[in-house]
Amino acid sequence: MRTTWSLALRLLCCFLLVSFVPAQDESRPAKIAVRAARLIDGKSDTPIENPVVLIEGRRIIAVGSGLTIPKDAKVIDLGNLTLLPGLIDVHTHLLTEMDGTNVSLQDVETLKIVATESTAQRALLGAKLGREDLEAGITTVRDVGNSGVNGDVALRNAIDWGWLPGPRIDAATRALAAPGGQFGRLTPEAQKIIDQEYVILNGPDSARQAVRQALYDGANCIKVIVNGTPADVTLDEMKAIVDQAHTAGVKVAAHAIGDKPTRIAAEAGVDSIEHGYIIPDDVLKMMVQKHIFLVPTDGTVEEFLKMIFGKRQPTAEERAEQESWIRKYVEGNRDRLQRALKFGVPIAAGSDMYLTMPDQDRGQASLNVLDAYAAEGMTPLQIIHAATSNAAELLGWQDRIGALEAGKFADLIAVPGDPLRDISVLHHAQFVMKSGVVVKNAK
Numbered sequence: 001m002r003t004t005w006s007l008a009l010r011l012l013c014c015f016l017l018v019s020f021v022p023a024q025d026e027s028r029p030a031k032i033a034v035r036a037a038r039l040i041d042g043k044s045d046t047p048i049e050n051p052v053v054l055i056e057g058r059r060i061i062a063v064g065s066g067l068t069i070p071k072d073a074k075v076i077d078l079g080n081l082t083l084l085p086g087l088i089d090v091h092t093h094l095l096t097e098m099d100g101t102n103v104s105l106q107d108v109e110t111l112k113i114v115a116t117e118s119t120a121q122r123a124l125l126g127a128k129l130g131r132e133d134l135e136a137g138i139t140t141v142r143d144v145g146n147s148g149v150n151g152d153v154a155l156r157n158a159i160d161w162g163w164l165p166g167p168r169i170d171a172a173t174r175a176l177a178a179p180g181g182q183f184g185r186l187t188p189e190a191q192k193i194i195d196q197e198y199v200i201l202n203g204p205d206s207a208r209q210a211v212r213q214a215l216y217d218g219a220n221c222i223k224v225i226v227n228g229t230p231a232d233v234t235l236d237e238m239k240a241i242v243d244q245a246h247t248a249g250v251k252v253a254a255h256a257i258g259d260k261p262t263r264i265a266a267e268a269g270v271d272s273i274e275h276g277y278i279i280p281d282d283v284l285k286m287m288v289q290k291h292i293f294l295v296p297t298d299g300t301v302e303e304f305l306k307m308i309f310g311k312r313q314p315t316a317e318e319r320a321e322q323e324s325w326i327r328k329y330v331e332g333n334r335d336r337l338q339r340a341l342k343f344g345v346p347i348a349a350g351s352d353m354y355l356t357m358p359d360q361d362r363g364q365a366s367l368n369v370l371d372a373y374a375a376e377g378m379t380p381l382q383i384i385h386a387a388t389s390n391a392a393e394l395l396g397w398q399d400r401i402g403a404l405e406a407g408k409f410a411d412l413i414a415v416p417g418d419p420l421r422d423i424s425v426l427h428h429a430q431f432v433m434k435s436g437v438v439v440k441n442a443k
């Protein structure tokens with residue numbers, strides 16, 4: 001009896017510890033009114049002139065043109081800036097950074113990271129990169145694996161508990177994959193290392209078990225690497241994953257490139273296909289029917305060149321040699337994005353940024369994907385929706401983020417100029433607020 005009581009007491013203490021959430025900022029005023037020149041709400045087609053956003057605590061309570069400002073509200077006047085919802089990046093790897101000049105050796109680079117950096121160290125890297133994202137105006141991310149064993153959950157919790165500044169994180173824990181993960185072929189002796197980064201599937205039962213394990217580990221979503229070497233994740237495994245995840249109310253993101261992997265993902269009914277650099281028309285049509293998002297993790301020619309050469313100035317021949325294949329690759333991405341838009345596939349913005357970029361921190365480098373969408377022919381409004389309301393819907397968080405409207409978390413950014421004319425101004429957020437707390441105000 002005594003043992004039972006002491007155990008019960010200890011469990012209660014544990015519960016209290018787990019559920020204790022420190023306040024993010026005790027200095028946050030009760031009411032804030034943010035004023036600016038115009039506002040793009042993330043959902044509608046037309047901006048609002050002379051907007052006022054009223055905030056109470058963590059949430060927006062009203063948005064409109066020339067609203068009456070309550071006497072007790074603190075006023076933040078952003079002058080001629082444009083207000084938008086905090087941006088959402090649905091494909092991040094905050095716990096991984098590797099040298100971009102070694103593109104052909106990425107599996108070796110991943111191996112090196114997993115073998116030499118503890119999850120704790122990677123979580124601290126995530127703290128740095130997460131802050132860079134937040135300061136660039138990315139207030140929410142979906143972090144899709146390559147985070148050691150649950151390092152993303154640790155980072156998410158630390159940010160949620162106010163231990164450090166960073167974006168709101170939708171965490172996937174380890175990605176589910178076919179034997180080998182994304183390491184290529186390893187010797188039998190080296191197989192153990194795979195489990196430090198991926199959960200390996202061997203049939204539908206193990207796929208269900210992998211989803212249960214991810215949920216137990218604290219995942220908000222499930223990431224699957226459908227492409228494998230030598231074999232892909234099977235349709236039966238994929239169906240089991242989707243069924244198990246959806247039963248628990250959790251979404252599934254599928255890394256899929258090529259005819260067969262994208263078809264497996266779409267037929268199984270995943271929630272998003274990541275990358276999809278090669279994807280046939282009939283799969284795109286299936287995505288429209290099933291409302292499966294495409295997350296085009298694209299780049300511009302300039303960005304790829306910078307990535308490959310780093311800080312080094314290439315010779316004219318070197319540059320021309322790289323540029324010819326990059327142009328072809330980027331043209332292929334443009335073609336599939338245009339086909340997806342033509343059929344009406346919903347698009348959510350995802351950077352897949354995990355490389356070092358010269359002269360850019362992680363936040364700025366992650367915003368390059370928006371420039372790539374513009375170069376591939378998306379309109380500024382389509383791009384903004386992809387990085388706000390569409391992204392929120394993909395996460396299943398459309399009730400809390402992705403738009404500037406009453407009831408949503410007060411995640412706001414403000415940029416100079418008009419993003420509807422030039423999307424690149426999103427690189428210059430001068431004001432960032434997350435959950436009603438001012439993160440940055442350079443105005």
Ligand SMILES: [Zn+2]
Nearest residue numbers: 091093144352
């Ligand atoms: Zn990725």
